[in-house]
Amino acid sequence: MECNCIEPQWPPDDLLMKYQYISDFFIALAYFSIPLELIYFVKKSSVFPYRWVLVQFGAFIVLCGATHLINLWTFTPHTRTVASVMTIAKVLTALVSCVTALMLVHIIPDLLSVKTRELFLKNKAAELDREMGLIRTQEETGRHVRMLTHEIRSTLDRHTILRTTLIELGRTLSLEECALWMPTRTGLELQLSYTLRQQNPVGYTVPIHHPVINQVFSTNHAVKISPNCPVARLRPAGKYLPGEVVAVRVPLLHLSNFHINDWPELSTKRYALMVLMLPSDSARQWHVHELELVEAVTDQVAVALSHAAILEESMRARNLLMEQNVALDLARREAETAIRARNDFLAVMNHEMRTPMHAIITLSSLLQETELTPEQRLMVETILKSSNLLATLINDVLDLSRLEDGSLQLDLGTFNIYTVFREVLKLIKPIASVKKLHVSLSLAPDLPEYAVGDEKRLMQTILNVVGNAVKFSKEGSITITAFVAKPETLRDSRAPEFLPVPSDNHFYLRVQVKDSGCGVSPQDIPNLFTKFAQNQSTATRNSGGSGLGLAISKRFVNLMEGHIWIESEGLGKGCTAIFIVKLGIPERVNEYKLPYMPKMPTNHGHTAFPGLKVLVMDENGVSRTVTKELLMHLGCDVTTVGSSDECLQLVSHEHKVVFMDINVPGTDSHRITSRIHEKFAKRNERPLIVTLIGNTDKLTKENCMRIGMDGLIVKPVSLDKMKSVLSDLLEHRVLFEGI
Amino acid sequence: MDLVQLQRQLVDYKTSLYNEGFLDEQFTQLQELQDENNPDFVVEVVSLFFEDSERLLNELTKALEQQSVDFKRVDAHVHQLKGSSSSIGAQRVQKVCIAFRNYCEEQNIEGCVKCLQQVRHEYSLVKTKLESMFQLQQQILSAGGSIPM
Numbered sequence: 001m002e003c004n005c006i007e008p009q010w011p012p013d014d015l016l017m018k019y020q021y022i023s024d025f026f027i028a029l030a031y032f033s034i035p036l037e038l039i040y041f042v043k044k045s046s047v048f049p050y051r052w053v054l055v056q057f058g059a060f061i062v063l064c065g066a067t068h069l070i071n072l073w074t075f076t077p078h079t080r081t082v083a084s085v086m087t088i089a090k091v092l093t094a095l096v097s098c099v100t101a102l103m104l105v106h107i108i109p110d111l112l113s114v115k116t117r118e119l120f121l122k123n124k125a126a127e128l129d130r131e132m133g134l135i136r137t138q139e140e141t142g143r144h145v146r147m148l149t150h151e152i153r154s155t156l157d158r159h160t161i162l163r164t165t166l167i168e169l170g171r172t173l174s175l176e177e178c179a180l181w182m183p184t185r186t187g188l189e190l191q192l193s194y195t196l197r198q199q200n201p202v203g204y205t206v207p208i209h210h211p212v213i214n215q216v217f218s219t220n221h222a223v224k225i226s227p228n229c230p231v232a233r234l235r236p237a238g239k240y241l242p243g244e245v246v247a248v249r250v251p252l253l254h255l256s257n258f259h260i261n262d263w264p265e266l267s268t269k270r271y272a273l274m275v276l277m278l279p280s281d282s283a284r285q286w287h288v289h290e291l292e293l294v295e296a297v298t299d300q301v302a303v304a305l306s307h308a309a310i311l312e313e314s315m316r317a318r319n320l321l322m323e324q325n326v327a328l329d330l331a332r333r334e335a336e337t338a339i340r341a342r343n344d345f346l347a348v349m350n351h352e353m354r355t356p357m358h359a360i361i362t363l364s365s366l367l368q369e370t371e372l373t374p375e376q377r378l379m380v381e382t383i384l385k386s387s388n389l390l391a392t393l394i395n396d397v398l399d400l401s402r403l404e405d406g407s408l409q410l411d412l413g414t415f416n417i418y419t420v421f422r423e424v425l426k427l428i429k430p431i432a433s434v435k436k437l438h439v440s441l442s443l444a445p446d447l448p449e450y451a452v453g454d455e456k457r458l459m460q461t462i463l464n465v466v467g468n469a470v471k472f473s474k475e476g477s478i479t480i481t482a483f484v485a486k487p488e489t490l491r492d493s494r495a496p497e498f499l500p501v502p503s504d505n506h507f508y509l510r511v512q513v514k515d516s517g518c519g520v521s522p523q524d525i526p527n528l529f530t531k532f533a534q535n536q537s538t539a540t541r542n543s544g545g546s547g548l549g550l551a552i553s554k555r556f557v558n559l560m561e562g563h564i565w566i567e568s569e570g571l572g573k574g575c576t577a578i579f580i581v582k583l584g585i586p587e588r589v590n591e592y593k594l595p596y597m598p599k600m601p602t603n604h605g606h607t608a609f610p611g612l613k614v615l616v617m618d619e620n621g622v623s624r625t626v627t628k629e630l631l632m633h634l635g636c637d638v639t640t641v642g643s644s645d646e647c648l649q650l651v652s653h654e655h656k657v658v659f660m661d662i663n664v665p666g667t668d669s670h671r672i673t674s675r676i677h678e679k680f681a682k683r684n685e686r687p688l689i690v691t692l693i694g695n696t697d698k699l700t701k702e703n704c705m706r707i708g709m710d711g712l713i714v715k716p717v718s719l720d721k722m723k724s725v726l727s728d729l730l731e732h733r734v735l736f737e738g739i
Numbered sequence: 740m741d742l743v744q745l746q747r748q749l750v751d752y753k754t755s756l757y758n759e760g761f762l763d764e765q766f767t768q769l770q771e772l773q774d775e776n777n778p779d780f781v782v783e784v785v786s787l788f789f790e791d792s793e794r795l796l797n798e799l800t801k802a803l804e805q806q807s808v809d810f811k812r813v814d815a816h817v818h819q820l821k822g823s824s825s826s827i828g829a830q831r832v833q834k835v836c837i838a839f840r841n842y843c844e845e846q847n848i849e850g851c852v853k854c855l856q857q858v859r860h861e862y863s864l865v866k867t868k869l870e871s872m873f874q875l876q877q878q879i880l881s882a883g884g885s886i887p888m
Contacts, residue, residue, distance in 0.1 A: 620819055622788045623826035629772045629780055661822075694825070716765050716825065719772070 031065025063093035181273040222248040243278030410454035444483030452584030469515035476516025485510035520568040617647040618661035765828030
């Protein structure tokens with residue numbers, strides 16, 4: 001028998017062969033189980049793109065396993081069939097493994113990239129997780145801020161705001177210490193105002209110009225600062241490392257920063273400093289979101305503080321107003337009391353003052369009726385007139401309130417203007433001559449004799465003004481002039497509201513009183529018409545008077561629709577008082593009674609000046625005749641002469657008046673006048689010298705006065721005029737009229 | 740002529756004299772001075788005025804004919820004339836005299852001569868008028884009436 005068996009290379013009993021035999025067995029086992037496991041797990045996972053690779057790989061493994069299994073039979077002599085099966089198996093395995101190897105070249109990079117993507121996704125997932133955590137933290141922070149803001153805004157009290165801020169911040173951020181440094185009033189230092197833990201802030205200060213502080217103030221972010229910085233040294237130095245410190249500026253906005261139109265600019269220079277310290281023994285760090293929280297809170301605090309400041313301000317203003325109200329009320333009540341007291345006083349004094357005045361006036365008039373010498377009569381008349389005037393003054397002073405109310409009425413009547421002036425002159429002459437002041441009066445020829453107005457008050461005004469002139473002049477002269485004011489001259493630049501309108505039955509009387517006294521300085525002029533105000537120069541201290549005169553005069557002048565003012569070039573330069581009043585033109589003179597005319601004859605005729613011896617000197621025959629006739633008509637005993645020599649020859653003490661009609665006051669008139677003065681030394685014996693002149697100016701008049709004339713009459717002279725002139729002349733022994 | 744008519748004529752005449760400026764208020768004053776004690780006062784004064792004026796005018800003519808005119812003298816005369824005319828109320832004469840005096844001050848011979856002519860003219864006018872008035876008055880008086888003022 002021939003056996004087609006194939007002999008194994010090695011004897012089957014060799015130890016190595018035995019081990020190979022066992023290993024082959026286990027390899028085959030493993031090789032058959034691997035695909036099983038693969039199939040199992042592939043089936044389990046749904047996602048596996050390379051299934052057919054797996055099939056390939058499985059086939060490869062199975063065949064390898066088969067190969068090793070078949071190899072078991074080759075250890076013993078085996079038949080050819082077994083060998084051929086073995087060979088086929090090996091060939092197939094070789095085929096499949098080569099194909100698989102080729103396939104793997106393509107597949108492994110893919111597999112590797114899958115792995116990479118997987119790693120990437122994992123990282124991403126971790127990142128998202130982190131971010132989620134962050135967002136949640138921020139949201140929580142926001143909640144904290146809102147809660148904090150709510151707490152802060154729920155109060156308008158500055159201290160509560162700051163305290164609450166510190167507390168809430170401390171709680172939210174778990175701070176060890178939180179402190180607020182406020183700038184002092186001077187702005188040069190920061191003072192520790194509030195702290196969280198320490199109940200009583202020490203109150204010590206830190207200079208504001210520290211580099212760290214400047215750094216913090218220069219930005220509106222929270223800035224990490226060193227724990228050794230002076231503002232951060234708030235806790236006693238501990239054993240442990242101090243925690244991180246953050247400082248942030250708190251702008252202090254003022255009321256003035258809030259304008260209507262623009263939002264508060266951060267141009268404010270004043271900041272407070274808030275310092276926050278983390279716990280010292282933790283390794284906590286300041287996170288960004290925590291810093292943002294702090295910044296947000298700081299802004300809110302700034303706004304809340306401003307609101308509190310505004311409220312404080314308005315409360316203060318309200319309190320102030322209330323105080324002022326109370327004070328004003330008190331003042332008003334005091335004023336009312338004062339007015340009542342004054343009125344009561346006036347009412348009482350009214351009665352008290354009028355009674356004695358009444359007695360004086362009554363008794364003086366009674367005295368007038370008795371037998372008196374001419375001098376006594378003159379004195380009594382003066383007393384009577386003065387007391388009448390005084391009575392009027394009392395009436396006006398005590399009724400000053402009536403004047404101010406405007407309820408005072410003028411007593412209108414027709415009166416003689418010339419007489420008023422003469423009366424004033426008569427009253428003022430004694431005082432003036434005591435002071436050696438020369439008083440002169442000139443009335444314009446076109447001044448109407450009669451006018452309609454309040455005579456008493458006009459006289460009072462003139463008397464007051466003239467009286468002031470006399471009072472305030474130590475020497476020199478007083479000049480009173482009166483004339484009808486022309487419309488152009490009525491306007492005064494100092495009284496733009498005074499717009500006089502002349503009409504047919506009114507005219508404006510302008511009176512000027514010029515004195516050579518102490519004058520008034522320009523700044524005092526407005527005060528002159530104020531009640532009770534007097535300037536305090538030494539001259540006036542002795543002069544007495546209530547200071548009411550000009551104020552009352554001003555009121556009278558105003559009532560007469562006029563204007564009064566004073567001009568002065570300064571102290572020592574004298575002053576001129578001027579007033580303009582509106583007077584009516586009477587219709588018919590003869591119908592009215594003329595109360596102030598003493599002994600005025602009411603009819604023409606020879607009884608006017610019976611037997612009055614006068615001398616008329618006139619070179620012009622015609623006018624001499626006319627003048628003579630005029631005087632004869634009045635009852636005078638007239639002697640006429642045609643030249644100055646004749647005049648001097650004929651003049652005697654029997655002549656009461658010498659009328660000189662001269663063309664120009666030249667040496668002739670001068671000569672005659674001085675000769676007459678020489679001839680008659682005693683004043684009583686000397687005849688009055690009066691000159692008649694065509695028209696004259698101030699210079700001429702002054703010359704006449706200077707050379708010793710007693711009077712000046714402006715031609716043409718009517719009968720009435722001559723009559724009144726003569727009577728005046730004889731009464732006053734002086735007459736100067738005309739401008 | 741009827742007395743009433745005469746009187747009315749006189750009144751009209753006088754009024755016209757006033758209106759035309761020949762006479763002014765001074766003349767009225769003169770008339771007021773005339774009364775039963777001195778019934779011819781106005782006529783006397785006016786006659787006096789006429790005499791005076793004629794004398795002055797002659798003086799003026801002589802003075803202005805001189806070679807070298809003495810303005811002071813001329814002025815003095817004119818002043819006198821002015822005074823007289825104003826005393827009786829011869830307004831126009833007086834006005835010319837005022838102008839005359841200005842020329843004298845300026846020593847303007849031509850002006851003076853011209854004024855002198857004017858004065859003469861005015862004077863003769865007023866003289867004529869016054870004489871006519873006095874004639875009327877005489878007529879009324881002889882007719883038995885009284886002079887209306």
